[in-house]
Amino acid sequence: MNVTYRGIVRASCAISSDRAADYIASRQFERPTLVLDPMRVATQYDALAEGLSGARIHYAVKANPQPEIIGTLVARGSRFDAASRAEIELCLSQGAQPCDISFGNTIKKVSDIAFAYGVGIDLFAADAEAELLKLAEHAPGARVYIRVIVEHSQADWPLSRKFGCAASKVVPLMDMAVELGLRPVGISFHVGSQTRRAAFWNPVLDEMVKVWAMAKDAGHDLTVLNLGGGFPAFYGESIDTPRSYASEVMHAVRARFGAVDYVMAEPGRGLVAEAGHIAAEVLLVSRKSDDDMHRWVYLDIGKFSGLAETMDEAIRYQFETARDDDEFGPCVLAGPSCDSADVLYEKRPMMLPVSLSAGDKVMIRNCGAYTTTYATIGFNGFPPLDVIVL
Amino acid sequence: MNVTYRGIVRASCAISSDRAADYIASRQFERPTLVLDPMRVATQYDALAEGLSGARIHYAVKANPQPEIIGTLVARGSRFDAASRAEIELCLSQGAQPCDISFGNTIKKVSDIAFAYGVGIDLFAADAEAELLKLAEHAPGARVYIRVIVEHSQADWPLSRKFGCAASKVVPLMDMAVELGLRPVGISFHVGSQTRRAAFWNPVLDEMVKVWAMAKDAGHDLTVLNLGGGFPAFYGESIDTPRSYASEVMHAVRARFGAVDYVMAEPGRGLVAEAGHIAAEVLLVSRKSDDDMHRWVYLDIGKFSGLAETMDEAIRYQFETARDDDEFGPCVLAGPSCDSADVLYEKRPMMLPVSLSAGDKVMIRNCGAYTTTYATIGFNGFPPLDVIVL
Numbered sequence: 001m002n003v004t005y006r007g008i009v010r011a012s013c014a015i016s017s018d019r020a021a022d023y024i025a026s027r028q029f030e031r032p033t034l035v036l037d038p039m040r041v042a043t044q045y046d047a048l049a050e051g052l053s054g055a056r057i058h059y060a061v062k063a064n065p066q067p068e069i070i071g072t073l074v075a076r077g078s079r080f081d082a083a084s085r086a087e088i089e090l091c092l093s094q095g096a097q098p099c100d101i102s103f104g105n106t107i108k109k110v111s112d113i114a115f116a117y118g119v120g121i122d123l124f125a126a127d128a129e130a131e132l133l134k135l136a137e138h139a140p141g142a143r144v145y146i147r148v149i150v151e152h153s154q155a156d157w158p159l160s161r162k163f164g165c166a167a168s169k170v171v172p173l174m175d176m177a178v179e180l181g182l183r184p185v186g187i188s189f190h191v192g193s194q195t196r197r198a199a200f201w202n203p204v205l206d207e208m209v210k211v212w213a214m215a216k217d218a219g220h221d222l223t224v225l226n227l228g229g230g231f232p233a234f235y236g237e238s239i240d241t242p243r244s245y246a247s248e249v250m251h252a253v254r255a256r257f258g259a260v261d262y263v264m265a266e267p268g269r270g271l272v273a274e275a276g277h278i279a280a281e282v283l284l285v286s287r288k289s290d291d292d293m294h295r296w297v298y299l300d301i302g303k304f305s306g307l308a309e310t311m312d313e314a315i316r317y318q319f320e321t322a323r324d325d326d327e328f329g330p331c332v333l334a335g336p337s338c339d340s341a342d343v344l345y346e347k348r349p350m351m352l353p354v355s356l357s358a359g360d361k362v363m364i365r366n367c368g369a370y371t372t373t374y375a376t377i378g379f380n381g382f383p384p385l386d387v388i389v390l
Numbered sequence: 391m392n393v394t395y396r397g398i399v400r401a402s403c404a405i406s407s408d409r410a411a412d413y414i415a416s417r418q419f420e421r422p423t424l425v426l427d428p429m430r431v432a433t434q435y436d437a438l439a440e441g442l443s444g445a446r447i448h449y450a451v452k453a454n455p456q457p458e459i460i461g462t463l464v465a466r467g468s469r470f471d472a473a474s475r476a477e478i479e480l481c482l483s484q485g486a487q488p489c490d491i492s493f494g495n496t497i498k499k500v501s502d503i504a505f506a507y508g509v510g511i512d513l514f515a516a517d518a519e520a521e522l523l524k525l526a527e528h529a530p531g532a533r534v535y536i537r538v539i540v541e542h543s544q545a546d547w548p549l550s551r552k553f554g555c556a557a558s559k560v561v562p563l564m565d566m567a568v569e570l571g572l573r574p575v576g577i578s579f580h581v582g583s584q585t586r587r588a589a590f591w592n593p594v595l596d597e598m599v600k601v602w603a604m605a606k607d608a609g610h611d612l613t614v615l616n617l618g619g620g621f622p623a624f625y626g627e628s629i630d631t632p633r634s635y636a637s638e639v640m641h642a643v644r645a646r647f648g649a650v651d652y653v654m655a656e657p658g659r660g661l662v663a664e665a666g667h668i669a670a671e672v673l674l675v676s677r678k679s680d681d682d683m684h685r686w687v688y689l690d691i692g693k694f695s696g697l698a699e700t701m702d703e704a705i706r707y708q709f710e711t712a713r714d715d716d717e718f719g720p721c722v723l724a725g726p727s728c729d730s731a732d733v734l735y736e737k738r739p740m741m742l743p744v745s746l747s748a749g750d751k752v753m754i755r756n757c758g759a760y761t762t763t764y765a766t767i768g769f770n771g772f773p774p775l776d777v778i779v780l
Contacts, residue, residue: 062728062770083728086771105770107674107688107726110749128676130748149678160730162686166679193730284497286518288539289556296552298497304698304764311701311731336497338452338473340550341701358520359500373769374694377762380452380495381476384767 019390020277024363029279032301033386034367036064038072040275041368044242045076048231048267051246054254055263058102060229061087063268063369068389069275070094081266085112092119102226104188104266106131106147106163113138123224125188127165129176136180144177145186145224146170148211150204164189167211171218178220186224186262187211193269194315195230196239198248209256223261227253231270233366236318242270269369276368278306278385282360283336294349295331297356302335302342306367306385308374310344318365323353331356337380409780410667414753419669422691423776424761426454428462430665431758434632435466438621438657441636444644445653448492450619451477453658453759458779459665460484471656475502482509492616494578494656496521496537496553503528513614515578517555519566526570534567535576535614536560538601540594554579557601561608568610576614576652577601583659584705585620586629588638599646613651617643621660623756626708632660659759666758668696668775672750673726684739685721687746692725692732696757696775698764700734708755713743721746727770 020035049057058081059073065087070080071094079100082088091101098120103113106127113124117139124139126132127147135142149164165173174184191204216222231246232239239245246265253263284298301307309315319333330349335342344350375384410425439447448471449463455477460470461484469490472478481491488510493503496517503514507529514529516522517537525532539554555563564574581594606612621636622629629635636655643653674688691697699705709723720739725732734740765774 060728065768065771082771084771086768086773090771105726105728107724109673109690109726128674130674130676134748160733160736161678162724162730162733163728164678165676166682168679283499284518284520284524286520286555288551288554289558292556300499308694308766334497334552336495336499338450338495338553340552343550343552346550358524372767374766376698376764377767377774378455378476379763381455381472381474381480383476 020275021363021365023388023390024277024279027279029281029386031383031386032281032306033279033388034276034306034371035279035388035390036066036069036276036368037390038068038275039390041069041072041272042076044271044274045073045078047242048246048265048271049076051243052250052265053247055227055250055265057271058104058264058266059271060104060266060268061091062373064272064371065090065373066387066389067094069272070096079264085109085115088116088119088121098122102264104226108134110134110138117142126173126177127163129173132173132177132180132182136182141181141183143183143185143224145188145226146173146184147188148208150189150191151207167207167214170211170215171220174215174218174220184220186222186226187215188226188228188264190228191230193229194232194235196232196237198240198245198252201230201249201252205252205256212257224264225253225257225260225262226264226266229266229268229270231265231267233269233273233369235316235366273369274366276366276371278364278367278371280362280364282356282358282362285331285357295329296334297331297350297352298334298336299344299362300336301364301385302337303344304337304339304342304376304379305335305382306371306375307335307344307364309370313345313347316345316348317367319350319352320363320365321353321356321360323355323360326353326355328352329354337382339380410665411753411755413778413780414667414669417669419671419776421773421776422671422696423669423778424666424696424757425669425778425780426456426459426666426758427780428458428665429780431459431462431662432466434661434664435463435468437632438636438655438661439466441633442640442655443637445617445640445655447661448494448654448656449661450494450656450658451481452763454662454761455480455763456777456779457484459662460486469654475499475505478506478509478511488512492654494616498524500524500528507532516563516567517553519563522563522567522570522572526572531571531573533573533575533614535578535616536563536574537578538598540579540581541597557597557604560601561605561610564605564608564610574610576612576616577605578616578618578654580618581620583619584622584625586622586627588630588635588642591620591639591642595642595646602647614654615643615647615650615652616654616656619656619658619660621655621657623659623663623759625706625756663759664756666756666761668754668757668761670752670754672746672748672752675721675747685719686724687721687740687742688724688726689734689752690726691754691775692727693734694727694729694732694766694769695725695772696761696765697725697734697754699760703735703737706735706738707757709740709742710753710755711743711746711750713745713750716743716745718742719744727772729770
């Protein structure tokens with residue numbers, strides 16, 4: 001059956017083209033498949049880079065380490081933020097230069113630090129004394145930026161206090177770094193993943209510029225301001241265009257920080273999410289009892305096979321089917337595994353066509369970020385998310 | 391460094407031996423590794439089988455599909471509960487007979503049903519009309535049991551209403567199955583994973599025996615009672631021995647259901663969790679500020695690389711280190727990934743030695759279930775959980 005999604009028709013009017021959606025609409029898939037369009041990543045990179053003029057993009061590789069995406073970004077002049085040795089090796093294999101890679105994980109294996117330093121990486125994150133000790137021993141003389149906790153985030157993806165130190169610890173850590181022979185060059189922070197409005201950055205930047213000033217007053221010559229990520233993707237709720245969002249952020253940064261030698265931005269989701277959609281299928285539609293409020297719709301993809309970001313119903317994907325001209329009704333949406341936690345949306349049921357039934361194809365929009373690598377290796381015997389790169 | 395864990399010494403007094411713990415204590419690991427002892431699975435199988443006398447064990451393969459475990463259980467005479475085609479293929483590859491495999495997922499792919507039926511599997515779960523239609527078409531004449539929602543669970547692992555139908559739908563579904571040429575042979579239910587006390591089964595069995603009677607009164611000749619899983623593993627809070635737990639459950643079943651042709655039990659966690667431990671390492675210990683209440687301890691394993699069951703802090707693992715004779719203090723425990731959700735225990739901090747520091751080895755006890763397959767394929771560039779089978 002060759003279906004046409006209402007959304008695809010809509011999209012093709014609104015934006016010039018959507019190759020991934022067109023591909024999904026015209027083909028059959030044996031199992032859940034992410035279709036990725038690297039050209040869309042390139043377009044997004046250009047828009048963000050234009051808006052971020054004066055700052056350098058370090059792509060957060062963890063969002064999607066597909067080699068073709070890394071290669072596309074290398075060709076575009078992007079730099080990279082790596083979370084582990086494997087991500088560093090991946091970037092190097094696709095042509096990135098060591099001087100263009102920062103090692104942004106504040107929790108690094110000693111052997112990974114030594115590897116990174118050995119291949120020529122010279123920019124590391126830290127937020128604790130013990131991490132500085134590791135860096136001093138295994139990356140002597142390296143440049144280090146201190147990650148600071150953001151107290152006021154308005155992001156969609158739950159934050160925790162896992163990364164960063166309190167503002168009061170920044171100067172003592174920089175002092176210690178100097179004593180250890182490291183070069184404390186700046187600070188980093190993160191407004192939170194999927195920060196939908198550029199204006200949400202303002203209170204965070206107000207917080208951070210105080211930290212910045214405090215460190216400079218203490219005599220540290222700061223040259224690196226790492227803005228982290230937070231650049232949003234479209235999941236149904238309106239967001240600004242990447243160019244205007246990035247431009248507004250940079251305007252707010254300059255208004256507070258003035259001229260900074262090296263401003264880094266680490267978009268992940270905001271660069272790649274819209275470059276891919278998932279082709280999925282309805283396995284079952286049922287009601288638990290005749291007087292059940294909602295239908296249950298079960299897909300062949302779930303929380304453990306690619307849609308991990310539905311955890312706590314944080315990221316709310318858009319679903320499109322060939323029945324989108326029919327009447328819509330609420331349903332609980334769940335995955336295919338024998339795990340009762342594998343429910344995607346229940347607290348806020350999802351609106352889907354009431355005529356939806358087993359065997360229907362479903363396209364899940366803007367799944368280019370945080371899907372493939374979040375997939376389990378084979379929970380319940382279901383294989384990881386398949387990927388097709390256009 | 392060859393360390394001795396206090397826990398190992400303790401364990402070796404309490405139970406005869408713990409080969410996995412001994413192995414971990416005497417070796418170094420490059421990365422997080424699950425060490426599994428199939429002999430321990432065999433011992434546990436024998437104990438459960440003895441307690442469940444009169445019932446047949448169908449091992450819930452999803453708990454740990456390690457081929458050596460399946461092979462060990464085949465040799466022991468176990469039967470199997472499969473969630474997907476891949477799990478069926480695995481069981482067959484290890485010598486299980488098709489007649490010993492039930493296909494217990496209520497959300498099955500049509501192609502998986504056809505495959506299962508083709509290889510000779512004849513026992514399927516269902517909880518909805520649409521699933522019966524799929525079975526009638528692709529597994530004509532097959533035996534089917536209806537999964538019923540349990541309203542009152544006292545389990546440790548969060549349940550949802552994802553599986554099963556309301557009691558009121560059981561007879562209509564069985565009637566429909568007959569009309570479709572299927573053979574409705576019984577019911578199944580699940581008390582919830584990690585149901586720590588056998589007595590917790592009683593209210594559930596009271597609920598289920600009413601459903602059983604209702605279906606028999608409606609003229610259905612029921613021969614299969616599937617008790618599901620729920621058999622607990624030891625995570626620090628006391629549980630009964632597997633034999634006495636199983637025996638108490640069977641006593642409660644017989645008191646209510648009388649003689650039933652075929653009683654099935656589907657232990658997963660209760661069979662394999664205690665057969666393996668994870669060798670891990672501390673990557674970092676830090677405080678967010680000088681007046682921080684708790685330390686943060688970061689391990690080289692987290693929620694996305696094997697410890698997914700720490701979701702909502704549901705399963706509370708036991709951690710053992712070489713410093714367990716030192717003073718203990720509370721800490722927030724987190725994983726190594728650049729994901730703020732990768733925090734294992736924060737609401738209820740974990741007590742660990744105050745002297746713990748980067749590089750220290752940690753053994754995580756009783757991780758044989760729901761770890762390897764929950765691991766992501768490479769989130770943040772971290773490889774899936776390594777496995778060593780003794």
